[in-house]
Amino acid sequence: MNVALLIAKRYFFSKKKRNIINIISVIAMIGVGVGSMALIVVLSVFNGLEDLIKSLYGKFDPEIKITAVEGKSFETDSVFLARIRNTPGVALLTEVIEDNALLRYNDRQMVVKVKGVSDNFFQQNQIDSAIVDGHYLLKRNGQQYALIGRGVQYQLSIRPENPFSPLQFLYPKAGTKTIINPENAFRQLGIQAGGVFAIERQYDDQYVFVPIAFAQELLGYENRRTALEVKTENQKNIDKVKAALQKTLGQDFQVLNSEEQHVSLLRAVKVEKLFVFVTFTFVLLIASINIFFSLSMLVLDKQKDIAILASLGADSNTIRRIFLTEGAIIAFTGAFVGLALGGTICWVQQTFGLVSMGMSTSVVEAYPVLMRPSDFLLTGAAIILITLIVSIRPASRAASLSVRDHI
Template structure:
């Protein structure tokens, strides 16, 4: 929308309060604040939800891969052939053997349910999610035959374990005796404690070399599953589809969506609902802009009539009042974006401060799944939020601007 020099001058004058117009200016100020709060809320909430999904995805997939081939009865005897064929598929980055088994762990008279995870030593050391989050001990001490394990930080707290302490793993599948099956109990030394930031994993994981896990569970050379990593997670089904014939009758394939379908679907639905709900704030702000412009038009009827008699066109008056409304909206958008950037930068400090003042734990990791408030701002999403706001503000200015353009100078000057 291009304004002439005198139209820009008039629009600029109408943006500033004059005698008797303080209330109109106050309403316009409320409109700016409302737009700013709407944009701030939308950008902040969507960024946090994007960060939550991305962080959750990275941590879950970092430990479980994009797809797994799980053997029937928890055994894959010819896993080497499956892993070899998987790595030969286009798009597959890596296929690694894995053992996972829920067991019980005991230490210092305490018992906790755990998830035993047997991984090749080289895979443990190349997994940055574990190696970069070691809080005590050393991952380098995990070697086959040493009976050393790494455990999650919250499990360590629950068991009262620390590097160098001993924990006993209890498997219900032990040796058979005349009086029944005796549970298998093996003692291990805690070599390292890690905290990946996913509560359920930090509370349950016990990681050991795959050879020790095979011995513990009496699997021989078999494994429980093959973990597959691909270069395009969203296309994992198409990438691993050719592997279905090979594993027929041996096991079942599950991708990351199926493993966490309820969680990610809930996040997606929540994102859409939050976007729609928060857009209502901006819609209310747009109505405020419309209200302030209507009052401004009423207050400037005489000025509009004089301008019309001096040659101002209806289109020119429409542009002037639309520009006033759009400038109010633009100021609100800029303020909202700045507030969102500040909040997202200091988000964890804000959460900690509110917790300190209120005495309530707002980000309980046992409920929220992650241990910190994440954030990931999508530039395209921010652009969409700004465009939606501009569109709503633009629509809100149409009626007042057309009302101003429709002012009859003869009628106004006759009675005023």
């Protein structure tokens, strides 16, 4: 029989009239419960935002991206590309030419990012599911088309598949000296807009997809590429394929997985989540101070009981465990209820999306929420540590009481 647990439960579930000790204990439980609930909800929202970012960029970004360590482009040939295609685990290789260019449409113009891609680009990702107007194919019936972002469409008032108003791209000619007519210093090439995509504002406001042959002619890159995008045979083996490609290509190239392509943004989300966890842990600590006061007053109230237990043979460790267990019962009861409520709130938001983002331009209607077992475990561990910290002093004081003075 666990004597410490039995006596601690007796103190906790006592049916005597409620006094200040009971009130403080209830306040402590409510504080721990509310803090635990809030921590789980906020951490789950951060998880949801992180998952949303990955899913949005997953429509645009490849599983693996190869770029040069120095410079914005690199030479390619059939042998070089074959080495990459023959790497175990590589299912698809897409060539990319990307650079800034001036886009004109009727009497409007803006600087955009032109991304020329090879024909298999749309097998790499799910950008076809982000089409909001027109068609996603860049080649149809022997004619080339451009795929523009929704922000670009709004700024230039572009009508997709309008044969009377093609898009006009201008790019500086290399090595051109100052001349009388500035337009002669630019390559100029036209193409018809075939479709509009909407992924995320960062992309929608500046990107235009074109066939790689069009980009080669406009930008003058010839056999140079700014990036190579790789799709793997099995997403579970991305890290192995990445390592194999890095070994094959050497130190002159950097091979990035999907997270490494947006490492700064994802790191910022994780750092914010860490700060939120630390902040709410301090809130839990403040709420748990009531446990300290409750136990301290309980020790004063139960001095005679402690003296009787000691005279009956209970050692100091047993008495200390009684009050440590009492503190744990108060904290864990509040924490269990708080974690259950937090999980319920997150489940309701995941299922029904009751709390909306409140913005008409949001990519999702409701706040994204994703529960992870690790958050529940970390919250539980924090509560255990906090409970131990606030309970040690009153428990040690109870264990050191003199039997002679209180019998």
